[in-house]
Amino acid sequence: MSEPQFFHQGDLVAVLTSQPLDRVLDYKAPEGGCWQGAFVEVPLGPRKVLGVVWGAGAGDYDHAKIRPVIRVLDVAPMQQSMAEFLRRVSDYTLTPMSKMLRLATRAPGLGDPPSMRQVYRLGAQTELRMTAARQKVLAVLEEFAELSFTLKELSEAAGVTASVVKGLVKLGAVAEMATPQDMPFAHLNPGLPGKSLSEDQAHAVAQLQANTVGYRTTLLKGVTGSGKTEVYLEAVASCLKERRQALVLLPEIALTAEFLTRVEARFGARPAEWHSGVTMTERRRTWKMVGQGHAQMVVGARSALFLPFQDLGLIVVDEEHDSSYKQEDGVLYNARDMAVLRASLVGGQVVLASATPSLESWANVEAKKYTKIELKSRFGVSVLPEMMAIDMRQENLPADRWISPSLQKMVEARIWAGEQSLLFINRRGYAPITLCRACGDQVGCDHCDARMVEHRFQKRLMCHQCGASKPVPKICPSCAAENRLAVVGPGVERLAEEATALFPEAKVAVLSSDLFGSARALKEQIAKLAAGEVDVIIGTQLVAKGHNFPKLTLVGVIDADLGLQGSDLRAAERTFQLMRQVAGRAGRSDKPGVAALQTHQPEHPVIRAILDGDEEAFWSAEAQARAQAGVPPYGRLVGVVLSSPDAQEAFEVAQAMARNCQPLTDIGAQIFGPAPAPIARIRGRHRVRLLIKAEKNAPIQSALSAWSAQFKFPNALRLSIDIDPQSFY
Numbered sequence: 246m247s248e249p250q251f252f253h254q255g256d257l258v259a260v261l262t263s264q265p266l267d268r269v270l271d272y273k274a275p276e277g278g279c280w281q282g283a284f285v286e287v288p289l290g291p292r293k294v295l296g297v298v299w300g301a302g303a304g305d306y307d308h309a310k311i312r313p314v315i316r317v318l319d320v321a322p323m324q325q326s327m328a329e330f331l332r333r334v335s336d337y338t339l340t341p342m343s344k345m346l347r348l349a350t351r352a353p354g355l356g357d358p359p360s361m362r363q364v365y366r367l368g369a370q371t372e373l374r375m376t377a378a379r380q381k382v383l384a385v386l387e388e389f390a391e392l393s394f395t396l397k398e399l400s401e402a403a404g405v406t407a408s409v410v411k412g413l414v415k416l417g418a419v420a421e422m423a424t425p426q427d428m429p430f431a432h433l434n435p436g437l438p439g440k441s442l443s444e445d446q447a448h449a450v451a452q453l454q455a456n457t458v459g460y461r462t463t464l465l466k467g468v469t470g471s472g473k474t475e476v477y478l479e480a481v482a483s484c485l486k487e488r489r490q491a492l493v494l495l496p497e498i499a500l501t502a503e504f505l506t507r508v509e510a511r512f513g514a515r516p517a518e519w520h521s522g523v524t525m526t527e528r529r530r531t532w533k534m535v536g537q538g539h540a541q542m543v544v545g546a547r548s549a550l551f552l553p554f555q556d557l558g559l560i561v562v563d564e565e566h567d568s569s570y571k572q573e574d575g576v577l578y579n580a581r582d583m584a585v586l587r588a589s590l591v592g593g594q595v596v597l598a599s600a601t602p603s604l605e606s607w608a609n610v611e612a613k614k615y616t617k618i619e620l621k622s623r624f625g626v627s628v629l630p631e632m633m634a635i636d637m638r639q640e641n642l643p644a645d646r647w648i649s650p651s652l653q654k655m656v657e658a659r660i661w662a663g664e665q666s667l668l669f670i671n672r673r674g675y676a677p678i679t680l681c682r683a684c685g686d687q688v689g690c691d692h693c694d695a696r697m698v699e700h701r702f703q704k705r706l707m708c709h710q711c712g713a714s715k716p717v718p719k720i721c722p723s724c725a726a727e728n729r730l731a732v733v734g735p736g737v738e739r740l741a742e743e744a745t746a747l748f749p750e751a752k753v754a755v756l757s758s759d760l761f762g763s764a765r766a767l768k769e770q771i772a773k774l775a776a777g778e779v780d781v782i783i784g785t786q787l788v789a790k791g792h793n794f795p796k797l798t799l800v801g802v803i804d805a806d807l808g809l810q811g812s813d814l815r816a817a818e819r820t821f822q823l824m825r826q827v828a829g830r831a832g833r834s835d836k837p838g839v840a841a842l843q844t845h846q847p848e849h850p851v852i853r854a855i856l857d858g859d860e861e862a863f864w865s866a867e868a869q870a871r872a873q874a875g876v877p878p879y880g881r882l883v884g885v886v887l888s889s890p891d892a893q894e895a896f897e898v899a900q901a902m903a904r905n906c907q908p909l910t911d912i913g914a915q916i917f918g919p920a921p922a923p924i925a926r927i928r929g930r931h932r933v934r935l936l937i938k939a940e941k942n943a944p945i946q947s948a949l950s951a952w953s954a955q956f957k958f959p960n961a962l963r964l965s966i967d968i969d970p971q972s973f974y
């Protein structure tokens with residue numbers, strides 16, 4: 246990559262803004278000049294907008310009308326490698342650059358001067374009437390003389406009211422001062438000793454530390470509990486020692502709390518955080534400090550990949566198989582794949598960690614693009630759970646009950662032994678269907694083509710597509726019959742009800758993402774469960790992801806067949822991963838665990854592979870099937886969705902697109918559809934789907950651009966092109 250250019254005052258510069266213009270605009274460099282990559286404020290019509298100096302101006306615009314840049318913002322300029330990263334993601338996902346810039350500047354008030362906040366320290370020695378409360382405040386300030394406290398922190402630490410502190414300020418005994426809020430992050434010390442590693446782990450660390458110069462991707466595979474986190478923390482340590490920055494991506498905010506504690510234990514301070522639970526001020530601080538190199542490590546969700554790292558040396562993608570790494574609206578990117586791209590542009594390392602890697606990564610290892618490191622055993626004495634099937638065809642289960650007698654007995658044995666059980670069902674809410682016994686109608690969403698799910702805790706029916714909700718009706722919305730509505734099927738809440746009735750002496754708790762008002766409440770609940778305060782945990786997908794429950798020795802999967810239905814290309818893969826992950830929750834410390842799968846088809850190949858623990862067999866069979874069908878990761882799919890309030894219009898445009906597909910057929914691609922999307926209406930918009938299939942190395946992006954450029958789309962119609970779709974809805 247070339248060196249950034251400098252522009253003197255008055256030179257023409259091209260500025261990329263986050264406004265949807267699809268081109269860069271010419272401005273004059275401001276007084277003092279500016280560097281390529283500088284973040285600037287420019288006038289656009291009557292407004293001032295944020296932009297980046299992209300390069301030299303084209304000069305194809307009336308010179309007299311060109312306005313100067315208003316000012317250069319006091320933040321680190323965008324690096325050339327970042328600009329290139331944005332360009333490459335834009336090309337790959339067919340996203341306009343303006344949208345890419347918005348993704349890369351998702352922090353408020355970047356141009357604002359750092360805002361100030363009041364902090365408190367020890368003031369002058371003064372004569373004052375000492376009270377117990379005043380004494381406590383001064384004692385805290387003396388003990389932590391090197392720290393500054395906010396009013397809230399200080400009064401909490403001293404256990405007094407804010408007015409006591411304010412009173413001391415008036416008397417001069419406590420000093421009040423303003424400091425900028427965008428402070429550097431505390432220093433992480435990679436020199437602190439790590440845990441002593443098992444032979445397996447030490448070997449993995451040595452492999453990761455060998456040859457850290459330049460780009461490389463490593464798949465770190467190991468069963469849950471084998472110490473992958475421990476191992477990649479050592480990779481983070483090496484990265485920090487080289488004075489480069491490290492980024493750890495986690496699939497779930499709920500996981501960050503536990504992880505941050507581990508980072509603090511390892512490096513002596515907490516890293517920066519970047520996810521939807523972080524306040525706006527904190528986001529801005531992180532964005533700025535990452536850019537200035539004053540944040541050594543960031544822990545975050547997928548969009549942290551677009552932070553302006555000064556020198557990114559390592560990206561860890563934990564639970565790399567997780568489908569939440571795919572962003573499903575706005576810019577449709579897969580953070581796992583883009584992490585690899587980003588690292589390759591800055592000569593950094595990528596570690597993809599998982600107990601159950603995606604077929605994509607498995608195939609990349611086979612193709613020798615990624616290196617694989619495997620941790621074979623669990624750390625310490627814990628061993629993998631024993632896997633067994635409960636054949637539901639043999640169980641005598643009354644209607645509206647889901648816990649089989651066999652499973653019930655197993656749970657009871659755990660309760661007596663003071664151990665935990667987890668009953669897993671991947672369905673939120675009370676019941677998936679509310680049906681009228683008089684007319685047979687199922688209560689659906691008014692805006693979507695989806696059934697409403699009863700949530701009994703909230704006493705409402707909710708649509709899991711658009712989030713719309715309404716009170717549970719007393720009469721059938723369709724035929725007005727009274728008292729004839731009945732719920733069908735289980736959700737996590739209904740299962741909890743059954744468990745409470747079956748195990749009256751046990752403490753039962755539900756873990757489902759929608760039951761907690763805030764990330765904090767969820768964290769607290771997880772901590773409680775981990776501490777073993779509960780006998781039976783009823784959980785959704787959320788529990789499958791990396792939490793540690795040391796007392797857990799039984800996992801019962803209520804419906805192992807659930808994920809095998811449906812036409813998703815990854816149905817088998819997802820079921821396999823999910824079941825193995827859930828099963829991996831059992832027996833994490835010194836007690837071996839059992840995982841019992843309730844199934845109606847114990848002879849199904851996926852269920853068999855899970856029970857036998859024969860991963861290689863499963864992946865080889867799955868790889869062969871996909872290669873034969875020419876689908877990912879051996880072929881390429883593109884999902885195209887047209888949506889409009891007018892169903893007819895969406896369908897007609899889709900038909901025209903399917904007919905005029907020369908640019909696609911020219912590269913050997915096939916086009917399927919149009920067909921109504923599996924969810925044919927979302928938020929009142931009708932959705933029609935086309936599916937494009939191409940060879941893996943076909944130049945699909947340019948063909949798609951040429952193809953879609955042929956059409957003029959009606960105003961109300963939206964076109965969404967999803968390269969490498971993860972979900973097909």
Ligand code: ADP
Binds near residue numbers: 442471475624
């Ligand atoms: P994974 O990420 O593969 O699920 P973890 O790194 O979370 O595994 O390890 C599982 C548990 O074992 C954690 O509580 C961790 O602290 C502990 N552990 C792993 N390796 C070691 C080690 N070398 N020394 C001490 N404890 C370890």
Ligand code: ZN
Binds near residue numbers: 690693695708713928
């Ligand atoms: Zn809806």
